[in-house]
Amino acid sequence: VLADGRILNLLSKLKKDNTGYDLRNLFIGAEGTLGIITAATLKLFPKPRAVETGYVGLKSPAQALRLLSIAQNEAAGSLTSFELLSDLAVDFSIRHGIDIRDPLTTKHPWYVLMELSSSRDDARDALEQILAQGMEQGIVDDAVIAANLSQRAAFWKLRDEMSAAQKPEGGSIKHDISVPVAAVPAFIEQANEAVVKLIPGSRPVPFGHLGDGNIHYNVSQPIGGNEDFLARWHEVNEVVFAIVLQLGGSISAEHGIGVLKRDELPGVKDKVAIELMRSIKAMLDPQGIMNPGKVL
Amino acid sequence: VLADGRILNLLSKLKKDNTGYDLRNLFIGAEGTLGIITAATLKLFPKPRAVETGYVGLKSPAQALRLLSIAQNEAAGSLTSFELLSDLAVDFSIRHGIDIRDPLTTKHPWYVLMELSSSRDDARDALEQILAQGMEQGIVDDAVIAANLSQRAAFWKLRDEMSAAQKPEGGSIKHDISVPVAAVPAFIEQANEAVVKLIPGSRPVPFGHLGDGNIHYNVSQPIGGNEDFLARWHEVNEVVFAIVLQLGGSISAEHGIGVLKRDELPGVKDKVAIELMRSIKAMLDPQGIMNPGKVL
Numbered sequence: 229v230l231a232d233g234r235i236l237n238l239l240s241k242l243k244k245d246n247t248g249y250d251l252r253n254l255f256i257g258a259e260g261t262l263g264i265i266t267a268a269t270l271k272l273f274p275k276p277r278a279v280e281t282g283y284v285g286l287k288s289p290a291q292a293l294r295l296l297s298i299a300q301n302e303a304a305g306s307l308t309s310f311e312l313l314s315d316l317a318v319d320f321s322i323r324h325g326i327d328i329r330d331p332l333t334t335k336h337p338w339y340v341l342m343e344l345s346s347s348r349d350d351a352r353d354a355l356e357q358i359l360a361q362g363m364e365q366g367i368v369d370d371a372v373i374a375a376n377l378s379q380r381a382a383f384w385k386l387r388d389e390m391s392a393a394q395k396p397e398g399g400s401i402k403h404d405i406s407v408p409v410a411a412v413p414a415f416i417e418q419a420n421e422a423v424v425k426l427i428p429g430s431r432p433v434p435f436g437h438l439g440d441g442n443i444h445y446n447v448s449q450p451i452g453g454n455e456d457f458l459a460r461w462h463e464v465n466e467v468v469f470a471i472v473l474q475l476g477g478s479i480s481a482e483h484g485i486g487v488l489k490r491d492e493l494p495g496v497k498d499k500v501a502i503e504l505m506r507s508i509k510a511m512l513d514p515q516g517i518m519n520p521g522k523v524l
Numbered sequence: 525v526l527a528d529g530r531i532l533n534l535l536s537k538l539k540k541d542n543t544g545y546d547l548r549n550l551f552i553g554a555e556g557t558l559g560i561i562t563a564a565t566l567k568l569f570p571k572p573r574a575v576e577t578g579y580v581g582l583k584s585p586a587q588a589l590r591l592l593s594i595a596q597n598e599a600a601g602s603l604t605s606f607e608l609l610s611d612l613a614v615d616f617s618i619r620h621g622i623d624i625r626d627p628l629t630t631k632h633p634w635y636v637l638m639e640l641s642s643s644r645d646d647a648r649d650a651l652e653q654i655l656a657q658g659m660e661q662g663i664v665d666d667a668v669i670a671a672n673l674s675q676r677a678a679f680w681k682l683r684d685e686m687s688a689a690q691k692p693e694g695g696s697i698k699h700d701i702s703v704p705v706a707a708v709p710a711f712i713e714q715a716n717e718a719v720v721k722l723i724p725g726s727r728p729v730p731f732g733h734l735g736d737g738n739i740h741y742n743v744s745q746p747i748g749g750n751e752d753f754l755a756r757w758h759e760v761n762e763v764v765f766a767i768v769l770q771l772g773g774s775i776s777a778e779h780g781i782g783v784l785k786r787d788e789l790p791g792v793k794d795k796v797a798i799e800l801m802r803s804i805k806a807m808l809d810p811q812g813i814m815n816p817g818k819v820l
Binding site for chain 2: 230234235236237238240241242243244245246247248249250251253254256257258262274300301302304305306346347348350354406407408409437440441442476477478479480481482483484485489493496497498500501502503504505507508511512523524
């Protein structure tokens with residue numbers, strides 16, 4: 229529903245349609261600033277026949293990237309999760325989560341949680357192949373495959389608790405960034421260095437969707453640090469976003485712009501893109517009544 | 525490059541970016557009416573390790589749809605082609621193509637050409653599974669798997685010659701339509717009936733990408749018919765497009781609007797969508813210098 233009350237019907241079920249401009253994607257991700265989405269068409273897929281989940285210990289994001297490449301090759305389209313987890317993120321989850329145990333017997337600097345979902349029965353075989361190749365090539369230092377549904381749930385709980393588990397550690401300055409997938413190791417290395425230089429003792433807790441190049445780059449306050457830490461949110465943002473931009477990345481991979489990042493947008497986005505966004509906004513909502521104050 | 529000379533840089537390599545409106549998809553498919561695309565970012569994938577191609581004889585588009593469902597399930601993401609071919613389309617190719625032989629020993633009312641491309645070595649096994657299940661369920665009446673690269677090329681030549689092979693049969697009135705995948709059998713049945721009723725003796729030659737719901741619905745002139753047939757292009761269009769619209773489809777799945785379908789667009793597209801397209805065009809190209817006369 230547009231600002232002037234007109235109803236735009238884009239509920240097509242078609243996979244291919246080349247009749248004019250793609251208006252649907254203009255409204256998706258516009259955060260309600262161009263109109264209100266009141267209906268959607270969903271495509272349903274059969275429930276996967278086999279889901280297999282593996283938890284891997286390894287040395288670095290660069291090694292995780294090599295493992296991702298093997299996994300994409302061997303899983304042939306059925307790789308549905310590939311989460312990169314830093315040791316500190318895992319430690320926090322185990323320390324502060326309820327009933328969470330370390331799936332591996334020894335500590336590693338980095339971890340990967342990966343999942344294959346297939347409509348065939350071959351997911352187990354593929355996951356074993358991935359881990360075997362990873363071990364042969366010296367990428368995987370240790371690994372375990374969930375033996376049943378409750379073990380699988382335990383692996384995911386470790387991951388799902390990561391945001392909450394940062395709270396007992398004090399203030400956390402958060403970023404939801406993306407870079408080209410191949411640039412994730414460089415991003416983490418440079419950001420860690422820059423952040424710790426800016427605030428000595430601060431503790432980066434990166435984790436996220438390596439397969440998407442999307443890292444939740446959170447920074448916990450120094451141990452025993454005081455509440456002034458959060459007052460430096462903007463300074464830390466600046467340092468992290470500069471590295472993101474230099475690597476061709478985005479300061480908001482998933483969460484959008486909203487109010488919080490609105491004032492940063494003109495500094496990080498192509499100038500002409502911002503102009504076009506303003507023109508489209510002015511055209512569709514000249515009185516500025518749709519979700520005012522957001523995005524632009 | 526926009527009409528006023530501004531350069532909009534959308535060459536991002538990111539998989540996820542939620543910083544404002546999706547401008548890239550606005551320009552893709554706009555047929556140059558909003559700006560000129562001068563650069564693109566491409567993602568490369570490794571060459572598939574295994575490619576397997578099958579050619580199937582079956583009774584109807586409805587049976588082909590059931591086979592598609594089995595194939596999507598068993599191929600688990602590695603199904604890369606699923607072409608539905610009518611008997612007449614195949615006959616024309618064999619009759620008029622150079623050095624094209626029927627891959628099967630007997631005639632069938634319909635055919636499917638399908639291909640699996642996998643980064644694993646399991647494509648052959650998956651294709652055999654698909655065909656075996658299809659036979660068990662009484663869907664597949666006969667089938668052959670390409671034994672080598674030259675046989676695979678021969679299967680594809682049969683398909684690739686289909687447009688050219690209609691020429692020696694006289695005039696052909698062409699449509700590039702899409703409907704929801706599940707509606708393809710209904711579309712073909714209704715369109716065949718309506719077209720033959722309108723021009724007795726005319727010969728529908730449907731073929732295309734069943735997996736995309738995209739059928740090249742071509743109609744050859746009656747045997748011995750004269751050149752007046754092509755003068756009825758618009759009438760045939762009207763009959764076919766009415767069925768497309770009633771099934772929630774598109775009158776241009778792949779080829780765009782251009783000049784040829786420009787005048788039909790307002791009759792088949794959501795009214796508000798057309799208004800928005802005009803507003804965007806006026807905003808970005810007020811003097812109408814970008815590919816004038818096309819689309820709108």
